[in-house]
Amino acid sequence: MNEVSPAARDVILAFADDEQLMGQQHTEWIGVAPFLEEDLAFASIGQDELGHAALLYEALVGSDDADIDALAFYREPTNWRSCALTETTLPEWSDTLVRHWLYDAAEELRWQLFADSSLPVLADISVRALSEERFHRRHGDALLDVLLSVDDARNRVMASLRAVLPLAMTLFDGAPGETEAVAEGVVSAPLSAVQAPWQARVDERFGSVDWATVAAPAATQRTERHADFAPMLARMLEVLDLDRTVTW
């Protein structure tokens, strides 16, 4: 699918890489999530995110699995376009739950930027993804509705919110090709345009946040990787690297 410009590729990768890493992070909770039902639900949501990533990678390279693997797993770290929020490993469940909510609140807004894309395949993927995101958000809200109503749980969730919010700001850092991709009509607006409506959602969910105190890491246009990225990629490659030539 060679009609994808380098700028379009950049914004597609930014989304695909976030989706892949978020899916990977979620699925690493399988077997250790706080209760069985949540274990299954959370891993399933992770699989949905991996599915979105696969569709976006496919939009770049076609449906050949070998090519998708090369793109999804064997790029140099500097060529990834993920953000620190999805690259960071969060060992605490409350941090992970808050990240799930924050990420999906933004992800839904992000898919809307692709709804009228000049690349029809992206518009199609966004319809499918948005139908799944409605459920992801309902899941996050259902858990938080219960947790925020109990003092002890509420304190832990709010502490996690304070810890994760600075990381979450990296979501709105656009890839280098973003301005050009907006001009081409691949996306309707830069990621920074999603930040204000996302903040309104956060305020509504958790109560008003003092945004002036949320210190976002320096913007890198998604060209630098968080320290947790390399070990995570190694975990992702653990099985694939047993034999790179095997047909699954």
Add this chain to the structure above:
Amino acid sequence: MATFEIFLKKDGRDEFRHVGALDAANDELAVVSARECYVRRGEGDLLWVVRRDHILHPDRDFTAPNADKPHRHHSGEAVAARRKALRAANE
């Protein structure tokens, strides 16, 4: 927490079938969990989520005090065999 029983119905004329149970803190979480625990692969397209303590279960003595009631069974096989024999004779 409460226990919920989950029933699924596939498209068409299939009836709802019991597929399992789960624990949840409230009705909304039960519905959300049921979808991810039991319908992840499109096993059905209609879902019943029923609180276990809402199920009426009369005791066994009431339901089946004695199974020995041959007069309640119709001998359909004997009649069917006779009808079949008659049809064969008429052909």
